[in-house]
Every structure is written in C-alpha cells, then in structure tokens.
Amino acid sequence: MSEAVADTVAERFRGLYGADPDGVWAAPGRVNLIGEHTDYNDGFVMPFALPHTAVAAVARREDGVLRLHSADIEGTAGGVCELVLDDLAPESDKNWTAYPAGVVWALREAGHTVTGADIHLSSTVPAGAGLSSSAALEVVVALALNDLFALGLRGWQLARLCQRAENVYVGAPVGIMDQTASACCEAGHALFLDTRDLSQKQIPFDLAAEGMRLLVVDTQVKHSHSEGEYGKRRAGCEKGAALLGVDALRDVPYAGLDAALARLGDEEEVRRLVRHIVTENQRVERVVSLLESGDTRAIGPVLVEGHASLRDDFRISCPELDLVVDTALSSGALGARMTGGGFGGSAIVLAEEADVEPVTKAIQEAFAAADFIAPRVFEAVPSAGARRLR
Numbered sequence: 001m002s003e004a005v006a007d008t009v010a011e012r013f014r015g016l017y018g019a020d021p022d023g024v025w026a027a028p029g030r031v032n033l034i035g036e037h038t039d040y041n042d043g044f045v046m047p048f049a050l051p052h053t054a055v056a057a058v059a060r061r062e063d064g065v066l067r068l069h070s071a072d073i074e075g076t077a078g079g080v081c082e083l084v085l086d087d088l089a090p091e092s093d094k095n096w097t098a099y100p101a102g103v104v105w106a107l108r109e110a111g112h113t114v115t116g117a118d119i120h121l122s123s124t125v126p127a128g129a130g131l132s133s134s135a136a137l138e139v140v141v142a143l144a145l146n147d148l149f150a151l152g153l154r155g156w157q158l159a160r161l162c163q164r165a166e167n168v169y170v171g172a173p174v175g176i177m178d179q180t181a182s183a184c185c186e187a188g189h190a191l192f193l194d195t196r197d198l199s200q201k202q203i204p205f206d207l208a209a210e211g212m213r214l215l216v217v218d219t220q221v222k223h224s225h226s227e228g229e230y231g232k233r234r235a236g237c238e239k240g241a242a243l244l245g246v247d248a249l250r251d252v253p254y255a256g257l258d259a260a261l262a263r264l265g266d267e268e269e270v271r272r273l274v275r276h277i278v279t280e281n282q283r284v285e286r287v288v289s290l291l292e293s294g295d296t297r298a299i300g301p302v303l304v305e306g307h308a309s310l311r312d313d314f315r316i317s318c319p320e321l322d323l324v325v326d327t328a329l330s331s332g333a334l335g336a337r338m339t340g341g342g343f344g345g346s347a348i349v350l351a352e353e354a355d356v357e358p359v360t361k362a363i364q365e366a367f368a369a370a371d372f373i374a375p376r377v378f379e380a381v382p383s384a385g386a387r388r389l390r
C-alpha cells in the first residue's frame with residue numbers, strides 16, 4: 001500500500017521536476033480520543049494517528065529556492081509555486097503553500113541550515129474535517145527536510161517547529177497537539193501527551209481485539225471560518241489563568257475547581273471555559289486509567305461527558321455534531337463526542353462491532369431527515385506516525 005503510494009508520488013515528482021526525488025515521506029492526520037482545547041492550557045490530550053496521510057516526494061536544492069506542488073490538496077492552484085527562501089515572511093501567503101513554506105521558514109528562523117527543496121505533496125487527509133490535514137502537511141515536510149539536511153531533530157522538536165510555523169507564518173493560534181500526534185503516534189496506540197513538557201506515553205489501543213470499533217463521522221461542515229472563535233476561546237482561557245493567578249489552567253487542580261469558580265465571581269463566560277478545561281484534563285486522566293486497567297468499554301460515558309462540556313461550557317459544537325452524538329447514543333453506541341477544534345468537522349463514535357451497521361444507518365437517516373449534507377463515516381484504526389517511505 002505505502003509502496004504503491006510512494007511510487008505514484010515519486011512518479012509525479014519526476015514528471016514535474018524532471019529528476020528523481022531524494023526520498024518519499026508520509027505523515028498522518030489524527031483523531032483526538034479525549035482532551036479538547038487543553039493543549040494551549042498546558043494540559044493533557046490523547047490523540048491517535050489515522051491511516052490517512054500527507055505524502056511528500058522531496059529533493060534537496062542548494063540555491064535558496066523552494067518549489068512546491070500539489071495536485072490534490074484543497075485550494076491547490078495547479079502549477080508549481082516557486083519561492084525564494086530569503087523572501088519568506090510571516091502571514092505573506094494565504095494559500096495551502098503557507099504550511100510547507102512556513103515549516104522551511106521556522107527551521108531557518110531557528111538557525112537550521114536549509115538551502116532549498118523541490119517538493120510534490122499529495123494528501124488523503126480530509127481537509128476542514130477536524131482531522132489535522134494542515135499538521136500532516138507541516139510534519140511531512142519537516143521530517144523530509146530533517147532527513148535531507150541531517151538536522152538531527154526528534155519528533156517532538158519537529159512538532160514544536162511546525163506549531164511555530166502555523167502560529168507565526170500561517171497566523172493560526174493553534175496548540176501543539178496535532179503536530180505532535182502526526183510526528184509521534186504509533187500504530188495500535190493512543191498517545192497520552194502532557195502538552196506542558198511534551199512528555200509522552202503510548203497507550204495500547206486496539207479496539208478490534210476487544211470486539212469494538214471507533215467510527216469517525218465527518219459532518220462535512222467545514223470549520224475554516226472558525227479561527228476567530230478559536231482565538232476567542234484561547235484568549236478567554238488565558239484571562240481565566242490570569243484572574244486565578246496561575247501560569248496556565250492546567251495548574252487548577254480538579255479538587256480545587258469549585259473554589260476557583262467561586263473566585264471568578266460574575267465572570268460567567270470565563271467560568272465556563274475554566275470548568276471545561278479543568279474537567280477535561282481530569283477526563284483524559286480517567287480515560288488513561290480505564291484503558292490501562294483494561295476497562296475499555298467504560299470510556300464511553302467519559303466521551304459523552306466530554307461532548308456535553310464542549311457543547312454547554314466551551315460552546316463549540318453545532319447541530320450536526322450534536323445530532324451525531326445523540327443519534328449514536330440512542331441507537332446503541334457506547335460513547336460519542338465531537339473531536340478536534342469544533343464548529344463543524346468530525347465526531348467520533350465508540351461502538352460494539354455488532355452495532356456499527358445499525359448505528360451508522362441511524363446517523364445517516366437522521367442526517368437525511370434533518371436535511372443535512374450526508375456525513376462521511378469511516379472506521380478509525382490507530383496507525384503509524386510520520387515516517388520515511390523510501
């Protein structure tokens with residue numbers, strides 16, 4: 001499978017640039033099992049990698065030029081985009097090319113020697129679906145350049161540089177979860193990540209072996225206009241931390257939540273944000289301990305609590321996401337919740353293998369009855385993180 005993909009992408013590279021690439025790399029999108037919006041609060045997250053990947057065929061250049069091409073990434077103009085490395089400047093590019101160019105900019109800004117590259121990219125990660133298509137693009141380019149320029153950076157270091165590219169070059173105030181997931185996840189595992197110091201633990205997560213499945217339901221509601229709302233939530237969380245006198249909301253312990261909320265007085269909106277973050281961190285810890293003790297089915301209700309908190313306290317759900325969750329639960333699923341940044345995108349559904357068909361059918365029927373666009377449903381199998389294919 002990855003051999004065939006690498007062949008195709010290398011072949012297209014040759015057609016475009018008239019020479020062989022130096023190598024071919026892949027980096028996946030991700031699904032977040034639990035731990036939403038906690039990553040810019042120094043908290044806990046638990047994503048796993050999807051089989052869907054961004055693939056890059058890359059050749060090194062020495063002349064300070066970066067050439068980028070993709071035939072299948074949304075927003076692709078079609079032709080080869082040629083950039084001069086010394087001219088790369090934050091927020092100068094509003095196209096998809098800002099993600100790979102931003103990575104080159106971030107590497108050079110951090111003092112690494114990158115002298116240019118020819119890149120052809122192809123991706124199967126659905127765009128705008130809350131499954132980290134942008135992080136996959138960033139990480140695959142970072143990994144390729146790390147290898148070709150012998151930079152010696154580790155996965156978490158690449159993730160930090162990719163986050164910087166997205167924060168400063170692209171101009172989106174995202175946290176560190178998606179890039180770390182794409183760079184560091186392992187097949188058959190979910191990644192328990194402490195976003196404060198990026199310490200990690202791979203938690204075995206093989207639902208099929210236990211007779212269950214995890215479905216991704218892409219509502220097809222694109223969340224591309226959500227940056228403003230995302231930034232507002234982030235600013236609200238930072239305000240909460242400042243009012244409570246802590247570095248980040250991660251520092252408010254679950255046992256101290258009521259006291260913290262009382263201190264926030266009539267700051268109703270900030271109180272809701274704080275309550276979500278503090279309870280969400282605790283939910284991640286509960287899920288980790290349930291998985292580690294082999295009580296996998298018991299994570300279902302925790303996912304549902306997480307959805308309620310995102311819907312009612314953080315206020316980032318939408319009718320389509322709520323319909324997936326409500327329908328999944330009423331048709332027999334073990335748990336369900338929205339996943340990713342919110343305002344559209346995807347939900348996840350945990351179900352017994354035997355219930356996958358009826359639950360999927362019920363969701364499809366409910367969407368048709370509500371006159372929503374038909375959702376895209378697929379099984380999420382925890383897959384490998386970023387890697388070199390050849």
Ligand code: GAF
Nearest residue numbers: 036037174175176177340341
């Ligand atoms: C988006 C962001 F990119 C992540 O950093 C994270 O905040 C997530 O939304 C919400 O958990 O995917």
